[in-house]
Amino acid sequence: MPEPLALVTSGLTKSYRTGHIIQGRRPALEDLDLEVRTGEIFGYVGPNGSGKTTTLKLLTGLLKPDRGDARVLGEPLASSAWRFRAGYLPEHPYLYDYLTATEYLDYAGRLFGLPAPRRREKTRELLALVGLERSADVPLRRFSKGMVQRAGLAQALVNDPELVILDEPMSGLDPIGRRLVRDIILGLRRAGRTVFFSTHILSDAEALCDRVGVLRAGRLVRVGALAELLRLDVQHVEVFASGLPENAPGLESARRERVGERLRLEVDEPDLGRTVAAVEAAGGRILSVQPVRQTLEDYFFREMGAAAGGASAWGEG
Amino acid sequence: MSRLVAVAANTFRETVRERVLYNLVFFAVLMTLSGLLLGQLSIRQDEKILKDIGLAAMDLFGTMIAVFIGTGLVSKEIERRSLYPLLAKPLTRGEFFLGKFAGLAFTLLVNIAVMTAGLVLTLLATGRGLSPELVTAVYPILLGLLLVVAFAMLFSTQTSAALAAVFTVGVVVAGRFADVVRNMREVAPGVPPWLAETVYTILPNFRNFDFKDRVAYGEAVPAGVLAWVTVYGVVWIAIVLVLGLLSFRSRDFQ
Numbered sequence: 001m002p003e004p005l006a007l008v009t010s011g012l013t014k015s016y017r018t019g020h021i022i023q024g025r026r027p028a029l030e031d032l033d034l035e036v037r038t039g040e041i042f043g044y045v046g047p048n049g050s051g052k053t054t055t056l057k058l059l060t061g062l063l064k065p066d067r068g069d070a071r072v073l074g075e076p077l078a079s080s081a082w083r084f085r086a087g088y089l090p091e092h093p094y095l096y097d098y099l100t101a102t103e104y105l106d107y108a109g110r111l112f113g114l115p116a117p118r119r120r121e122k123t124r125e126l127l128a129l130v131g132l133e134r135s136a137d138v139p140l141r142r143f144s145k146g147m148v149q150r151a152g153l154a155q156a157l158v159n160d161p162e163l164v165i166l167d168e169p170m171s172g173l174d175p176i177g178r179r180l181v182r183d184i185i186l187g188l189r190r191a192g193r194t195v196f197f198s199t200h201i202l203s204d205a206e207a208l209c210d211r212v213g214v215l216r217a218g219r220l221v222r223v224g225a226l227a228e229l230l231r232l233d234v235q236h237v238e239v240f241a242s243g244l245p246e247n248a249p250g251l252e253s254a255r256r257e258r259v260g261e262r263l264r265l266e267v268d269e270p271d272l273g274r275t276v277a278a279v280e281a282a283g284g285r286i287l288s289v290q291p292v293r294q295t296l297e298d299y300f301f302r303e304m305g306a307a308a309g310g311a312s313a314w315g316e317g
Numbered sequence: 318m319s320r321l322v323a324v325a326a327n328t329f330r331e332t333v334r335e336r337v338l339y340n341l342v343f344f345a346v347l348m349t350l351s352g353l354l355l356g357q358l359s360i361r362q363d364e365k366i367l368k369d370i371g372l373a374a375m376d377l378f379g380t381m382i383a384v385f386i387g388t389g390l391v392s393k394e395i396e397r398r399s400l401y402p403l404l405a406k407p408l409t410r411g412e413f414f415l416g417k418f419a420g421l422a423f424t425l426l427v428n429i430a431v432m433t434a435g436l437v438l439t440l441l442a443t444g445r446g447l448s449p450e451l452v453t454a455v456y457p458i459l460l461g462l463l464l465v466v467a468f469a470m471l472f473s474t475q476t477s478a479a480l481a482a483v484f485t486v487g488v489v490v491a492g493r494f495a496d497v498v499r500n501m502r503e504v505a506p507g508v509p510p511w512l513a514e515t516v517y518t519i520l521p522n523f524r525n526f527d528f529k530d531r532v533a534y535g536e537a538v539p540a541g542v543l544a545w546v547t548v549y550g551v552v553w554i555a556i557v558l559v560l561g562l563l564s565f566r567s568r569d570f571q
Contacts, residue, residue: 016571060405062570080407088405094397096327098334110323111406155402165405 046215093152097141250278328420371436387469461526
């Protein structure tokens with residue numbers, strides 16, 4: 001019977017030292033109380049410097065908390081027992097460039113005490129999973145950034161972990177790589193694993209997560225299912241039409257915008273039928289009708305856009 | 318233990334792939350040239366010079382490897398963040414740190430063993446006899462090198478590879494002149510005796526590992542002296558490794 005909660009933190013707090021001569025402390029994470037349920041994909045989102053990576057480093061033992069505690073897979077954070085059952089991909093991983101991908105995964109397997117035949121089998125399986133089987137014997141120094149990211153993901157899965165902690169797993173990946181990583185994450189959930197990942201790419205969180213935690217300036221400001229956080233009902237309908245002037249009669253209630261040859265109309269859902277009829281009456285042609293729901297990005301810009309400094313806050317890192 | 322061995326084996330592989338053992342080529346060239354050039358000297362003299370050059374080269378190359386590879390063992394892992402995925406696994410910081418030390422120790426052992434074989438072969442090739450007493454000089458050199466690695470790793474837990482190298486070289490140079498520090502009163506009477514004694518005590522005396530002159534004259538180091546040097550070296554290595562480990566364990570990886 002698995003633990004109902006894969007991860008629980010209580011009051012986890014971390015600050016960093018600043019200055020050399022006159023030393024102060026800069027808070028990075030304050031009183032984090034978080035629960036990640038077994039078998040879910042939990043997205044940890046927030047602007048740069050909000051404390052995402054700090055949280056993940058605290059959980060993996062790379063940082064020591066100022067105060068607070070956590071339980072991972074039912075074990076105390078300080079215990080090493082849960083580490084046999086978890087995997088971790090750091091942000092922008094650097095793997096030993098003098099090793100090949102096969103050698104690196106074999107090394108990772110040795111650290112879990114896996115016997116040699118199991119390591120060989122697991123290495124083959126994982127390289128195929130991340131699409132690196134043709135580069136299995138190429139030194140990692142010849143890998144592109146995206147290939148290193150994929151090899152990094154493979155090493156995080158070498159022990160068949162029950163909990164996978166991923167720090168910006170899509171970072172540096174091309175669209176094909178991103179799709180591949182998305183599929184792997186979804187595959188992990190299907191296999192009953194728990195995935196806890198941080199991202200600044202909101203569309204990834206939106207596409208993958210059962211629940212998200214929103215972090216701002218070191219504080220967890222919201223946790224919940226996307227449906228709870230977002231208004232998933234249709235906000236408005238976006239209509240693209242061609243062959244009619246911007247001031248055609250009957251379109252007064254729609255927000256209008258000329259996009260090249262096309263006219264983009266933003267109308268409330270009840271007005272859709274009337275708008276379509278007006279377009280046809282004016283001799284225009286409907287090109288597309290798209291219901292628009294609130295996205296996670298809309299949520300962010302609404303809730304904390306000003307505090308986060310607008311779009312620039314969602315840069316890499 | 319198996320994880321420590323895995324880290325050690327990987328460290329050894331790293332040093333081999335980073336072409337650390339290429340210094341053996343220089344050593345081979347040095348020995349060959351020395352053997353050819355010293356053929357003109359008297360038999361007794363050229364044997365001493367060959368041994369001198371061979372042992373000094375072992376010490377020099379070994380120290381360079383110990384300092385420059387030793388300082389990178391931990392600091393580069395931290396700077397490049399390559400240790401992050403490893404420390405999240407069931408690998409303790411102690412296993413990582415000691416595994417790194419053991420890996421470089423094995424590299425130095427292989428390096429010194431091959432150089433010793435090269436020196437013996439050169440002596441044999443130039444018509445000199447087998448010199449088993451060489452081992453009694455080589456073994457303390459190896460112990461001294463392991464102490465250098467321990468210092469290099471201690472410094473590299475808290476600073477960059479470059480700064481750690483500067484500090485390590487500082488300790489090695491000061492340690493080679495430790496006797497001068499102890500007898501400082503003779504050259505600088507104003508220095509308080511307690512200061513000279515304190516500095517001498519906190520510095521490892523690297524001269525204690527140096528029997529090159531004695532062995533070059535064909536004299537073996539007595540077993541009792543080697544036993545004392547072993548205790549001295551092991552205690553120093555243990556102290557410095559423990560300090561390094563404590564420093565490494567207390568570190569945050571931001």
